Amino acid sequence: MKKYFFIAFFCVLIFSYNSQTLKPTNQLALLKGLVTNFKDKILSNEIIIFYNNKTKTSIKIVTDANGKFQVLIPVNNTYGLKYKTFTTDQDYTKMTISDDKEATYEVRIKIDPPKNFILDNVYFDTGKSTLKPTSNKALNDLVEVLKLKSNMFIEIQGHTDNVGTEESNLKLSQDRADDSKKIFSK
Numbered sequence: 001m002k003k004y005f006f007i008a009f010f011c012v013l014i015f016s017y018n019s020q021t022l023k024p025t026n027q028l029a030l031l032k033g034l035v036t037n038f039k040d041k042i043l044s045n046e047i048i049i050f051y052n053n054k055t056k057t058s059i060k061i062v063t064d065a066n067g068k069f070q071v072l073i074p075v076n077n078t079y080g081l082k083y084k085t086f087t088t089d090q091d092y093t094k095m096t097i098s099d100d101k102e103a104t105y106e107v108r109i110k111i112d113p114p115k116n117f118i119l120d121n122v123y124f125d126t127g128k129s130t131l132k133p134t135s136n137k138a139l140n141d142l143v144e145v146l147k148l149k150s151n152m153f154i155e156i157q158g159h160t161d162n163v164g165t166e167e168s169n170l171k172l173s174q175d176r177a178d179d180s181k182k183i184f185s186k
Contacts, residue, residue, distance in 0.1 A: 021070060024102040028072040031097075035067045035083075035109045042067035045148040047084035048109070052077050062148060075099045083109070086117040087141035122180075127164070129175035131183075139183060156180050 024030040031050075035043045044065045050073055051058035061069045073079065076099040082089040092109065121138040124131055131139075146152060158176030160169040 022072055024072065024104055026101050027075060029075050029097045029100075030104040031071050031073055031107065032104065033063075033069045033071075033107045033109060035063045035069070035111065037112050038110050043111070043113070046111075046113070047145075047148065049082040049084065049089055050079040051082065052079055054078075073097055075103065081109070083111055083113075084141075084145065085113050086145055087119060087121075087138050124176055127172070129158070129172065129179040131179070 022030050033048070035046045035048065037043060044063055044067055046063045046067070047060060048063065048069060049058055049060050050071070052074075054077070059071060059073055061071050063069050075097050078094055078096045080094050081092040083092055084090075090111075092111070095105075095107075097103070097105065119138055119142060122131065122135045124135075142154075146154070156177050158173040158178075158180065160172050160176075162169075164172070
């Protein structure tokens with residue numbers, strides 16, 4: 001049985017393709033998807049997340065070079081759909097997967113990922129260029145995205161507060177940027 005599921009948060013349309021690598025079962029529905037921007041440009045290497053608030057589980061998938069994905073997800077559940085934008089997960093919509101036997105859902109997700117990002121939650125020790133451990137999550141998220149988006153460029157800047165002299169803050173800003181660059185050159 002083939003079902004079509006309309007996602008209605010942004011303008012989302014149905015599509016289908018013939019890849020048959022995964023098969024639905026009585027307990028798992030097959031979800032086939034395509035991710036594009038609003039100008040219908042294919043978006044490869046996009047991270048899509050299905051999460052179940054009730055069970056506190058999530059399924060993370062990455063679109064292929066053609067913007068497509070396939071995933072088997074447990075039936076008889078409601079899932080939130082998110083997509084990753086740099087270091088945050090953007091809520092997209094919710095969808096209910098019924099308990100129809102061997103159901104296949106086909107969806108098209110249209111998003112316009114931001115072109116500029118500001119990396120939040122990166123903190124330094126006061127007056128130093130050493131990163132605080134609380135920065136690790138944001139930096140790990142950034143590394144995950146950069147591994148998928150090999151054509152992405154980043155600009156690293158270091159900032160300080162207004163405590164201290166202008167000269168010492170300028171040097172500290174440069175040291176913070178230089179130390180941060182070392183993380184990504186590994």
